[in-house]
Amino acid sequence: MSNDVVLDVRDLKLHFRTRKGSVQAVDGVSFQLKRGRTLAVVGESGCGKTSLVKAIMRLLPRNIEVYSGEVYFNGVDVMKYSDEQFRKEIRWKKMAMVPQASMNSLNPVIRIADQIAEPLLLHNKDMTKEKAMERVAEVFSIVGLPLDFLQRYPFELSGGMRQRATIAMALVTNPELVVLDEPSSALDLLTQANLMNVLKRIKHEMGTTFILITHDIGTASELADEIAVMYAGEMVERCSAEYFYDDARHPYSNKLMASVPTLREDKELQFIPGQPPSLINPPTGCRFAERCHKRFKKCAEHPPVVDVGHGQRVQCWLYDEEGEVKHA
Amino acid sequence: MPSTALKMQPETRQAMPILAVEDLHTWFEIRRMGFFKAGDVRALDGVSFELYAGETVSIVGESGCGKSTLAKTILGLHKPTKGKIYFEGKDLSELDKHQLKEYRAKVGYIQQDPYGALPSFMTVERILKEPMIINGITDKDEQKRRIRQVLEEVKLAPIEDFLPKFPHMLSGGQQQRLVIARAMILQPRLLIADEPVSMLDASVRVEILQLLQKLQYDHNLAIIYITHDLSTVRYFSERIFSMYGAKIIEKAATKSLLKNPLHPYTQALFEATSDPDAENLKTFKDVPTGEPPSLLNPPPGCRFHPRCRKMIKGLCDVEIPPEFQVTEDQSTACWLYKDHAQGK
Numbered sequence: 001m002s003n004d005v006v007l008d009v010r011d012l013k014l015h016f017r018t019r020k021g022s023v024q025a026v027d028g029v030s031f032q033l034k035r036g037r038t039l040a041v042v043g044e045s046g047c048g049k050t051s052l053v054k055a056i057m058r059l060l061p062r063n064i065e066v067y068s069g070e071v072y073f074n075g076v077d078v079m080k081y082s083d084e085q086f087r088k089e090i091r092w093k094k095m096a097m098v099p100q101a102s103m104n105s106l107n108p109v110i111r112i113a114d115q116i117a118e119p120l121l122l123h124n125k126d127m128t129k130e131k132a133m134e135r136v137a138e139v140f141s142i143v144g145l146p147l148d149f150l151q152r153y154p155f156e157l158s159g160g161m162r163q164r165a166t167i168a169m170a171l172v173t174n175p176e177l178v179v180l181d182e183p184s185s186a187l188d189l190l191t192q193a194n195l196m197n198v199l200k201r202i203k204h205e206m207g208t209t210f211i212l213i214t215h216d217i218g219t220a221s222e223l224a225d226e227i228a229v230m231y232a233g234e235m236v237e238r239c240s241a242e243y244f245y246d247d248a249r250h251p252y253s254n255k256l257m258a259s260v261p262t263l264r265e266d267k268e269l270q271f272i273p274g275q276p277p278s279l280i281n282p283p284t285g286c287r288f289a290e291r292c293h294k295r296f297k298k299c300a301e302h303p304p305v306v307d308v309g310h311g312q313r314v315q316c317w318l319y320d321e322e323g324e325v326k327h328a
Numbered sequence: 329m330p331s332t333a334l335k336m337q338p339e340t341r342q343a344m345p346i347l348a349v350e351d352l353h354t355w356f357e358i359r360r361m362g363f364f365k366a367g368d369v370r371a372l373d374g375v376s377f378e379l380y381a382g383e384t385v386s387i388v389g390e391s392g393c394g395k396s397t398l399a400k401t402i403l404g405l406h407k408p409t410k411g412k413i414y415f416e417g418k419d420l421s422e423l424d425k426h427q428l429k430e431y432r433a434k435v436g437y438i439q440q441d442p443y444g445a446l447p448s449f450m451t452v453e454r455i456l457k458e459p460m461i462i463n464g465i466t467d468k469d470e471q472k473r474r475i476r477q478v479l480e481e482v483k484l485a486p487i488e489d490f491l492p493k494f495p496h497m498l499s500g501g502q503q504q505r506l507v508i509a510r511a512m513i514l515q516p517r518l519l520i521a522d523e524p525v526s527m528l529d530a531s532v533r534v535e536i537l538q539l540l541q542k543l544q545y546d547h548n549l550a551i552i553y554i555t556h557d558l559s560t561v562r563y564f565s566e567r568i569f570s571m572y573g574a575k576i577i578e579k580a581a582t583k584s585l586l587k588n589p590l591h592p593y594t595q596a597l598f599e600a601t602s603d604p605d606a607e608n609l610k611t612f613k614d615v616p617t618g619e620p621p622s623l624l625n626p627p628p629g630c631r632f633h634p635r636c637r638k639m640i641k642g643l644c645d646v647e648i649p650p651e652f653q654v655t656e657d658q659s660t661a662c663w664l665y666k667d668h669a670q671g672k
Binding site for chain 1: 391529535556557559563586596597598599601604612616620
């Protein structure tokens, strides 16, 4: 494995146990992510985007039925680590996360600076309070927060500032991988654009690797080097951002792109009729087949992942036999 | 009707706007310790416009700019501090209780969060019956006929399957369609849609917008579409009003605005909206930093001036800009265009 691959996920599965049966939230997802690159995971709500990163970060609820696969982080399979070892060595030290709506879950009675310093003090026994505060001031300026906000309480900050604070909290331990779960969807347009500028700068200057989860493909394009499309617990397409917007191959990706309204260009908008399948008993064949306009006989079987060139990988029967289009 | 409002209309329009809003102010009083007045939050500060039957107007702006207050004031949920609202030529403040009820039946409201807007303990059938019971449509057959008709219109089929369902049994898109059905059941003349698609997935959004468009066409409805998302606007409305700091700062035909936004704030909104494009990776967005103004203590002069790069010292920070008519279908409240004729 080449050295600059930070994250290599192979056949990751995460199924939840519920009264109605097993929910296959993540079902056999594989991907690689190189250092300094950003992967945007897009898809409709309920397609397993958040479950995927929770499985990678091992932030799991109790009702787990299946949790399997391999997650190589810097070449080491961290799935073999015990929970305690993972907590001590990986989570927040090497991989940090900004959970969805985390800007609203800052502790209201603790000053911002103390909250941001917490992961530092927890993960590093030798760290003194003063040193930690120095580092907090450093990340504060990285995310573009004025230093006189250090001693404020969360309610004294606006939404955009609180979101920056949660990103500062993720960056404070200087992790190699940062997962951002819908970082900007609750923010206003201008605040959102400013935040994307901040993230872009961090990416360029510090070389941090990001996984960005979003349902907004327009925003994703600001940061993403690679795009992964998830549908019903599976990763149906993964490719470089360069090719994705104009040359997505999976019929679901095409439909998804056709449903995105654009400001600068006039196009006919389409929607995807029907609904995603239940993840409790998903179809055995292609999970998108029922809504697909290019469906054919083969789709009743589970499609293979096909490389259609320049690293674009599509899980679809249309491109079977070495990327050749059979039923276009 | 005020005479100034009539002069502005192109001849193709019907003579009377369905809705006319004149210098509308909605202020909320802030009290300290329960009864000392500590000031007003000027949520709506001098808004005027007209709306004609069969027309869609989009109101764009960020949260806190007063767009929802505008909607709620028009709906009669807030009492305006100053200014008038005319609906079909009648002044709302002069209506009695009974007439007000009639007015409310003619104005439909589509909320942002469909799940929050639907009572979780009522079935679909009951939810749709409720407005009819309140408005005195008691005939059982008429009720059934109307329920069937709106459900068909919003495409919740097969109807029989949906009637006994509770809101949590519907998907997000279906819930929003039920909200639309409820707004339509009293056969309104005006629909106010407050961020109707912002909680929905992209693939469903288009479906809901197309549905609204079809309803508008079929019923010659006027629609006020409130959104923060400029990119959906072009597919949906004829005119755009851009709001900032409790005021409308730009009014324009959608086509003109998308070609050439005038106000620096509208330009910033435009710049901040990303279309999917790999080129975005390479550039930074040129957007103003800072926060929208406090409406308790708005800055003097133009409310955007503290964030505006084209600010003219001694003018923008002193005097409130009036509306300038820059082109035939585009006007803006910005001192940069002071050489153009002043609008009304």
